[in-house]
Amino acid sequence: MNYKTAYITLIMLAGNLISCAQSEIPKNFKEIKIPQKNSEQTRKLNYSRNEYKVSFENNKLKVENYSSSRNSELKINNGVLKGYNHGEWGGKLLFEPNDKTKKEIEIKEGNILFLFNYNNKIYFIEGLAHLSVNEGFLYELQIDGDKFSYKKIIDFGDCPGAYTIFKDNIYVASYQNFYKIKNLKMEILYKNDFWRSLYPNSIAIKNEEKVFMGIRGGIVELNLKTKTKRLYISKV
Structure with missing residues (x-):
C-alpha cells in the first residue's frame, strides 16, 4: 500500500467515525446555547406555538408535533x-x-x-x-x-410530564427535574433545570448517552453518564 492509498483509507475511516458520532437530531433542527433561567430565550420557548414529541422508530429518532x-x-x-x-x-x-x-x-x-x-x-x-x-x-x-x-x-416533589421504561428502569421527566427509578428507588439526575415551564411531554432513549426529551419549543438531548445536556430548536 503506497502513501496515497494509505492517506485515502485514513480519510475514509475518519469520515465513518464522524458519521457514527453524528447527532440523532433531524436536519431541520439546530443546536442553540442552553438559555439562562428567566431569560428572553426561555420566554420565547415558553410562548412557542410548537411542542415536539420524540420517539424511536426503526432505531431512528422521530420528531413530530405533540398533541396533548x-x-x-x-x-x-x-x-x-x-x-x-x-x-x-x-x-x-x-x-x-x-x-x-x-x-x-x-x-x-x-x-x-x-x-x-x-x-x-x-x-x-x-x-x-x-x-x-x-x-x-x-x-x-x-x-x-x-x-x-x-x-x-x-x-417526586415536582409534577411529572413524561415517562418511559428502558432496561427495566423507569425514567421520568418533570416540570423541572429528570429522574431514574431503579428497583422503585428514585434518583434525581437533573434538578431545577432550564426546562422549567417548558413542559416535557415525551422521552425517547437509545442508550444512557442518547436520551431525548420533547418539550415546548424544542428538543433536549441528555447524556446520563456525563450529565451533560443540549438544546435544539427548529430552523424554520
Whole structure:
C-alpha cells in the first residue's frame, strides 16, 4: 500500500467515525446555547406555538408535533382503568367493568397522568403544576376482586410530564427535574433545570448517552453518564 492509498483509507475511516458520532437530531433542527433561567430565550420557548414529541422508530429518532391528551386508559382482566386529568379542576381514577350490569368504581381523586404495567404490577402517576402547587406521586395499585387500594411509592416533589421504561428502569421527566427509578428507588439526575415551564411531554432513549426529551419549543438531548445536556430548536 503506497502513501496515497494509505492517506485515502485514513480519510475514509475518519469520515465513518464522524458519521457514527453524528447527532440523532433531524436536519431541520439546530443546536442553540442552553438559555439562562428567566431569560428572553426561555420566554420565547415558553410562548412557542410548537411542542415536539420524540420517539424511536426503526432505531431512528422521530420528531413530530405533540398533541396533548388529558386522559389515560389501561385494560385489565375484567375491565378498563381510566385516568382523568383536568388540571386545576381535578381528576380521578376509575374502573369500568366489562360487565355492563356493574357500576363503575371510583378508586381515587386526583389528576391521573399515566397508567402502566411494570414488573407484573400496575402503577399510576398523579401530579399537578398550577400556580404555587407543583407536586407528583407514583402509586402502586392493588386489586382484590372488585376491591381497589393503592399505596404511595414515590413523592417526586415536582409534577411529572413524561415517562418511559428502558432496561427495566423507569425514567421520568418533570416540570423541572429528570429522574431514574431503579428497583422503585428514585434518583434525581437533573434538578431545577432550564426546562422549567417548558413542559416535557415525551422521552425517547437509545442508550444512557442518547436520551431525548420533547418539550415546548424544542428538543433536549441528555447524556446520563456525563450529565451533560443540549438544546435544539427548529430552523424554520
